Amino acid sequence: MYALVDCNNFYVSCERVFDPSLNGKPVVVLSNNDGCVISRSNEAKAIGIPMGKPAFELKELIEKYNIKVFSTNFPLYGDMSSRVMNILAEFSPEIEIYSIDEAFLNLKGYKYIELQDYAKKIKDTVYLYTGIPVSIGIGATKTLAKAAEYFAKKDSKSKGICIISDENRKEYLSRLPIDEVWGIGRQHYKMLNKYGVKTALDFVNLRPQWIRNQMTVVGSKTQEELMGIECFDLETSPPSKKNICVSRSFGNMISDYSLLAEAVSNFAASCAEKLRHQHSCASTIMVFVITNRFRKDLPQYSKNVIVNMPVATNSTFEIIKYALFILRNIYKDGYQYKKAGVIVSNIVPDNAVQTALFDEIDREKQNKVMLAMDNINKKYGRNTLKVAAMGKHREWKLKQEKLSRAYTTKWQDIINVKV
């Protein structure tokens, strides 16, 4: 059996841990640039605030119900996440960290009756040690665990834990809306709806060949998983990324080339860092720029260019160099840019890089410089040492007007408790 442990309203819960006055009140957390709602407390959901709604459209509701609003605080959420994951790892020899707020645990060998108690112990321990509430779904496959998690969250009488067994599986599937099934997205939902498929049980009862034809092998796997046949293994160590993308919308639009170049240099440097972190090199780089598509009154422009580099690299110097080369070619004067990004791909392990006959770079030396830079930045903080092209103005920075403190990752921000 697999358990899916999912943190409830994770970002909001992180904010509440350090500010208990938020308990019982409607709270939302916004995306970068204070753009859209990406996390809601139950009270905010009850008011009817939808996921992904732009914040400025909610101004009235926010005032009317005195909703507490936060900018996204990733250092805090990332740190709280790793605390939760460390605790979960104590409860199973095999864990897959599926996202910042979810993990699958392998619970092989437990009986149903023990599972209930064990899940409760997991839930209580995570709450006791971190203050984060979780829900737990348990099933014979990852898809069934996901389904169980839906009921753990939805049924108040489940108290945050739901186990789908062979005996009760059909009953649960008959109550699971088809669009809540893991792997069924908007398009397939529309298509299935047209054929009268409303629940997960309806889906399970479809002819396998029909599903294969309409939804490819992906749909077939989902069907089998819902029947209790395992198609997706636990991924205990995350595979290396095949693409790495760093992109941001700007707080204010940028028309000045030098500012845009600074931003792109920072994104490129971040890509290089991520490559080194997973011990990879990339040989393809793409840079894109785009104006504000919502501003119909302004001239629109978007462009991306891909360059294949002669030798796969993870050097900040080289990746910035190529990124700026592309930017010079795609930048056009007279536009107000809203977003830019860098994507590296064709990723290979750093110990399996195909060298080039006419390569003029002393790669051994370059690697040592990068290693030294990473070590300094690790010890003294991010961007303590950086490439000049990255600048220091950060005028392209994000809008974050409602940012909470970095309670767990910054000495100055540690919380004071008066007893």
Next chain:
DNA sequence: TCTGGGGTCCTAGGACCC
């Protein structure tokens, strides 16, 4: 005024090989 960021997998079709 204001609208997020980062990924994966699968397939069809074209280009190519013998």
Next chain:
DNA sequence: TCTGGGGTCCTAGGACCC
């Protein structure tokens, strides 16, 4: 009238996830 058989690699586009 009729025109082989068996492959690989790459890419764009669509679907999905958080």
